[in-house]
Amino acid sequence: MSWSDAKSIIYNSIWKQNQGVVAILGMCPVLVMSSNIINGVSLGLATSVVMLISGAAIAAIREFVPNELRAPIFILIIAALVTMVDLLMNSYVHDLYVVLGIFIPLITTNCIVLARAEAYASKNGVAASALDGFMMGLGLTMVLAILGAMRELVGKGTLLSGIDLVFGASAKSWIIHVVPAEYNYQFLLAILPPGAFIGLGFLIAGKQALDRRAEAKAKLAAKQIQLKEQAA
Template identity: 50%
Template sequence: MSEYKEIAWQGLWKNNPGIVQLLGLCPLLAVTSTLTNALGLGIATLLVLVGSNVCVSLIRRWVPKEIRIAVFVMIIAALVTCVQLLINAYAYGLYLSLGIFLPLIVTNCVIIGRAEAFASRQPVLKSAFDGLMMGLGFTIVLALLGAIREILGQGTLFAGADLLLGDWAAVLTIKLIDFDTQFLLALLPPGAFLTMGLIIAAKNAIDHHYAHKAPKTAPEPVSRARINQT
């Protein structure tokens, strides 16, 4: 159980792919203008990450080292195609909103990195759990960034939720701030960079606070015999 706790801790906080490893920054900064878009891409990435980790773990003993990266990319591309077709069929508005960033999940370094560094060396259950935790960590960062940018940019939350959940979800949109015009800095790429920097700074500040708060081990006392020898 301690191994699974460590995997969860690594994926959700200590080694979070979005704010620690800084992987997948292109979709992370480009798509997160709204919380709905962020959740859509995050869920799609999570599904591909879990599926690729499971597949790579299952075939890891039969894939020659010389072609393992090419095989991993083919597996990821097949899974991305399946997820893309599902979103196209059941959430077409979200499919149009995410655009090119859905097929670009194939090139996301988070997925190929976990396949190479973890799934190719671990059994299926651990690989699936690692994919789930890394995917959740990435999705949480996407959602947090999308929520902050949407609130600052247009004063709403869950705008366009019907794109992800269907027509009934239009009632989920919350109006928090009544803006005359949109705050474009928050919605454009410069705002994404600034907001991402603040999130990383907050995470580092929390780590620094708890590192100093943790009890320090006392130095080992020097024995009198050792003093006499010197």
């Protein structure tokens, strides 16, 4: 895999084919676990790790798997990795594990993971598949982080609430109170599920606006180059 191939994979995963705001896949965890930054990023990183290892594993055995058995074998590999992640989180970040709950084992059935295994890992090499899986997961993590920050800030006036679930009770001092805690600020619409739909809608609209702006700039630049060539 060349550096240009790697850059193409990274660009496609993070921006062009972002699973959260372009493909609109795996919406259940995106909408439920994006109530704050910590929950969203934690679930996103867990998904990224599973996608990285499963992509590499599936690419390594792809030539030995019969077509009619691909789906169950892929799901078995993903389920084994998710079980490992589930047990590790239960052991080392138990409080966060309790908060994320059923959404950790549900990574197994997340259509993003299986879709990349089928669409990319089953047709490409180990290194490219591992990079594609991790970057697709990272793209989703970025969406979860931005959406979580928006909902947490508007809904509770804080950032990084729940960070003590990862780093211990001493990390409570790291929470940023944009609205002073004594005001007991809450805006339930942002915290509850409707806030997730509204926030995601803003993210999708923002990305499309940036894409249209970039396309217009590219067309203008191409037109200017054409005019210069004609003048010459």
